[in-house]
Amino acid sequence: MRIELSNIEKIFNRGRHNEFRAIRDVSMEIAPNRITCLKGASGSGKTTLLSMIGCLSRPTSGRILLGERMISGLPERFLTDIRRHTFGFVFQRFNLIQGLTVLDNIMIPAYPLGLDHGELKRSAKLLLKQFGLERVSNNPVQWLSGGEAQRVAICRALINDPGVLLADEPTANLDLKNSREFMELIGNLSESGKTILMTSHDPLVYESPVVDEVVEMHDGQIMVK
Amino acid sequence: MKAFIRKQGFLIDFTLSSLMRRKGKNIGLLIVYGLIVFLLASVMLFSHALRKEAGLVLQGAPEIVLQRMVAGRHALIPADYLDAIESIRGVAGTEGRLWGYFYDPAVGANYTVMVTPDYELSGNEVVIGAGISRIRGVAEGDFFSLRSDKGKTYVFKVKSLLDSESELVSTDLVLISEKAFRVLTGIPEGRLTDIILKVRNPREVQKVAEKLVARLPDTRPILREEILRTYDSIFAWRQGIVFVLLLGALLAFVIFAWDKASGLSAEEKREIGILKAVGWETGDVLRMKFWEGAIISFSAFTLGYLAAYLHVFYSSAVLFEPVLKGWSVLYPQFDLVPFVDGLQLATLFFFTVFPYTVATIIPIWQASITDPDAIMR
Amino acid sequence: MLFNPPVIALIMVSVVVTLMLLAAAGLAVQILMYWDIGSGSERQLILERRTYLVSTLLTWVFASELISLMLFIYNAESMSGQFVGAMCATGVLNVNAWGWPALFLKLIIFFSGAVWLAINHLDNQGFDFPLVKVKYLLLLIILPLVMVEAFVQLQYFLGLKPNLITSCCGSLFSSEAEGVVGNVSSLLPSTALLLFYGAGLLMMLSGTWFLWRKSGGWVFSSLSVGAFIASLAGMISYVALYVYEHPHHHCPFCVLKPGHDYAGYALYLPLFAATALALATGAVSRWKHVPSLSAVVESNAPRLAWLSMMLYALFFSVATFFVLRSSLVMAPFW
Numbered sequence A: 001m002r003i004e005l006s007n008i009e010k011i012f013n014r015g016r017h018n019e020f021r022a023i024r025d026v027s028m029e030i031a032p033n034r035i036t037c038l039k040g041a042s043g044s045g046k047t048t049l050l051s052m053i054g055c056l057s058r059p060t061s062g063r064i065l066l067g068e069r070m071i072s073g074l075p076e077r078f079l080t081d082i083r084r085h086t087f088g089f090v091f092q093r094f095n096l097i098q099g100l101t102v103l104d105n106i107m108i109p110a111y112p113l114g115l116d117h118g119e120l121k122r123s124a125k126l127l128l129k130q131f132g133l134e135r136v137s138n139n140p141v142q143w144l145s146g147g148e149a150q151r152v153a154i155c156r157a158l159i160n161d162p163g164v165l166l167a168d169e170p171t172a173n174l175d176l177k178n179s180r181e182f183m184e185l186i187g188n189l190s191e192s193g194k195t196i197l198m199t200s201h202d203p204l205v206y207e208s209p210v211v212d213e214v215v216e217m218h219d220g221q222i223m224v225k
Numbered sequence B: 001m002k003a004f005i006r007k008q009g010f011l012i013d014f015t016l017s018s019l020m021r022r023k024g025k026n027i028g029l030l031i032v033y034g035l036i037v038f039l040l041a042s043v044m045l046f047s048h049a050l051r052k053e054a055g056l057v058l059q060g061a062p063e064i065v066l067q068r069m070v071a072g073r074h075a076l077i078p079a080d081y082l083d084a085i086e087s088i089r090g091v092a093g094t095e096g097r098l099w100g101y102f103y104d105p106a107v108g109a110n111y112t113v114m115v116t117p118d119y120e121l122s123g124n125e126v127v128i129g130a131g132i133s134r135i136r137g138v139a140e141g142d143f144f145s146l147r148s149d150k151g152k153t154y155v156f157k158v159k160s161l162l163d164s165e166s167e168l169v170s171t172d173l174v175l176i177s178e179k180a181f182r183v184l185t186g187i188p189e190g191r192l193t194d195i196i197l198k199v200r201n202p203r204e205v206q207k208v209a210e211k212l213v214a215r216l217p218d219t220r221p222i223l224r225e226e227i228l229r230t231y232d233s234i235f236a237w238r239q240g241i242v243f244v245l246l247l248g249a250l251l252a253f254v255i256f257a258w259d260k261a262s263g264l265s266a267e268e269k270r271e272i273g274i275l276k277a278v279g280w281e282t283g284d285v286l287r288m289k290f291w292e293g294a295i296i297s298f299s300a301f302t303l304g305y306l307a308a309y310l311h312v313f314y315s316s317a318v319l320f321e322p323v324l325k326g327w328s329v330l331y332p333q334f335d336l337v338p339f340v341d342g343l344q345l346a347t348l349f350f351f352t353v354f355p356y357t358v359a360t361i362i363p364i365w366q367a368s369i370t371d372p373d374a375i376m377r
Numbered sequence C: 001m002l003f004n005p006p007v008i009a010l011i012m013v014s015v016v017v018t019l020m021l022l023a024a025a026g027l028a029v030q031i032l033m034y035w036d037i038g039s040g041s042e043r044q045l046i047l048e049r050r051t052y053l054v055s056t057l058l059t060w061v062f063a064s065e066l067i068s069l070m071l072f073i074y075n076a077e078s079m080s081g082q083f084v085g086a087m088c089a090t091g092v093l094n095v096n097a098w099g100w101p102a103l104f105l106k107l108i109i110f111f112s113g114a115v116w117l118a119i120n121h122l123d124n125q126g127f128d129f130p131l132v133k134v135k136y137l138l139l140l141i142i143l144p145l146v147m148v149e150a151f152v153q154l155q156y157f158l159g160l161k162p163n164l165i166t167s168c169c170g171s172l173f174s175s176e177a178e179g180v181v182g183n184v185s186s187l188l189p190s191t192a193l194l195l196f197y198g199a200g201l202l203m204m205l206s207g208t209w210f211l212w213r214k215s216g217g218w219v220f221s222s223l224s225v226g227a228f229i230a231s232l233a234g235m236i237s238y239v240a241l242y243v244y245e246h247p248h249h250h251c252p253f254c255v256l257k258p259g260h261d262y263a264g265y266a267l268y269l270p271l272f273a274a275t276a277l278a279l280a281t282g283a284v285s286r287w288k289h290v291p292s293l294s295a296v297v298e299s300n301a302p303r304l305a306w307l308s309m310m311l312y313a314l315f316f317s318v319a320t321f322f323v324l325r326s327s328l329v330m331a332p333f334w
């Protein structure tokens, strides 16, 4: 699915003394079925932009088109609805719920959809198998290693079969070996037809051969190549 | 519809596991909540049961009791009034009664001494209530003494004990023969304490009472209906007073609930942030929290009510005993008849679940509107 | 004043509910003033999030009002022992002039609540919240209603003096009684029968028309109000007699007593639910022309109407069952 941004602005604390323009007039297009990477220094606005694209927050002004649909300006309730079916997220810190098992963790995004329990469990197990996690599926998540936790987070992102995978600094908490494995996984996912958008300031990510496009950000703006 | 129900199933599932993950905090809440329910339910069940008991007792009571008044004071009534009454239409039966109170300085208690045709008692036999038997330590076949108005002590043989089915009224009762009663009290032949009337048709009671006053102007009829009404309002009123006293406890509980609901741990906040980030909507979080409240309320309510039920009906309200014992030395030991009542449940709901829910609405809402992208920062 | 726990509970609930509605109304006024759905501003986001709070508050307000309606009747029933002349709830409501108004206000609030919740539910499904103005204005209308109810109820309880002598269902619901109630009670059973089933039939027909032609939702709603009133009248003048198996006992409350197989619950629950759903049907179907809602209205309104008609059918079946089962023979009185 094509994603198109035009003249996106994000202003925090507007009208107050600590007003801050995090994103300034960004226009860009994210190509479907490709891997795009947002690179830039810390604080340059990558996460903010990613969260607006992923319907986690709304731009102060500007338009975001998701396929044919205008999603900027929709109330949160409907943004959430779109998000569930379109985007999967992998966060910088893996953000798994402690105390729940691996299986329970990856099923959580599907709960509000009210699917059949047995079916949901089956597709969750299938995903775990695909990512080599079936051995740990009933362990609580605090027992996992960093690499495993990352893969569980990816499974969770894929449980509702979204078309777009968004990842915020996915390698920030991984060692070298796991980072390489992650890039390999991402390459496979892209081949299976997913659109992938990542942010990173890790050269291992943005210089990786699997990345199709790198967009550089600076102070809330996109640097022209 | 199916999806909706399945969704609620998932939410409840998640809520249960989330409650289990925070056992300490939730068990604390459950105990305090359950205790409040227990306290209020005990008061309600107990006073309601007492009232019911009294009602049951009065059911067997005569429709009208007729007393004679002399200078505004209760006086002995001549036995020949009986004839004047029997001719009134609607009166199905009359009976003269002899009874009075005896103070026993040995134990500091008041007995009700009464003549009854139900037991064939000879001049030196009595039947006594369970309370007296306990306090005086006398059983069937033992001897029991009473002092007459002339200061003479008469000894009686205890023929039997009154069964304790409705101990509330019979606990301090002494049944005695007419002859012995007259000797003890000095009430002359031809005089009675009062007269009771049976009226078959309840609609005629008022009419009969009016005729009594017209025909025997020095008498005062006391209607059973009136006593019942007084009982009803006295019990309801007492209960009300206790509830008002308990409002303080209730307020403390509300503050406690508010505090628990708004003082989310960092861990819990992060969890809600994760849920929102992975696709839960504000409404989903609200619904999840609603189920949480429902589960806690239901458990606390059930536990508290059950405990109160056992307390009142199977342990004779032990915890209230010290309070009530102050009323009378002869504290009745009764088994109240168990019952459940919709009015009580609804009232209890408004005194416990309702305040809890109201206190948690705003904290829950505040938790549910966490920014979905909060965990990315 | 009579001072028992249910009375304290009812007063407390009416006060708390009024406060909750006041808070909700305060939020509603802010929302009405600053609402700007197209804006991506933080203020708009905050307002949107407050709508959740308003919805939650109101859901609880109306749920509490419903339970308080039941408690009010139970309580009246249980206090009948404390007043000379009262045998059931009727007598206790008659103790002073505030009793019946309090009950009627509770009924009106129950039905307004059903309508408000239906509109709110509908609005939440339109991506541009097209009914925000409508529902919050409606909320501002319900607020005074709830305040008046709290006041009337308080007056009623304050005026409950134990020495008052009241009259009960025997005299209020009798053919000799004055006013509307007397008229209703003295309706010839044949007339009552006609009214009872006639209004029901009309309402059913309009419901069928609505399901078939997808229009006339408000006709269905209005006729259901008519059917509701006719049903209550029918209960008093006709069905009650058969339930009690007594040709002159017209009371609408005594049916709730355990002695009558809980007939009251079997009759009133479907009747009230059906009427609430019928009102909701009208309130929902009215917004078919709003683009963002038409699909939802298309699927929801018929479902509401359908459910409402099923419940009405249940009510009439139960009523008919009680009449047929009864050993009372009315023929000589017709």
Ligand SMILES: Nc1ncnc2c1ncn2[C@@H]1O[C@H](COP(=O)(O)OP(=O)(O)O)[C@@H](O)[C@H]1O
Pocket (backbone or CB within 6 Å): A012, A013, A020, A022, A040, A041, A042, A043, A044, A045, A046, A047, A048, A049, B377
């Ligand atoms: N909610 C917020 N309120 C105020 N400032 C914010 C908020 N979120 C992010 N910022 C600011 O926006 C800027 C961009 O942040 P971010 O998008 O997280 O950058 P990056 O992901 O590139 O490190 C930072 O300077 C940050 O302080």
Ligand SMILES: [Mg+2]
Pocket (backbone or CB within 6 Å): A046, A047, A048, A168, A169
């Ligand atoms: Mg970042």
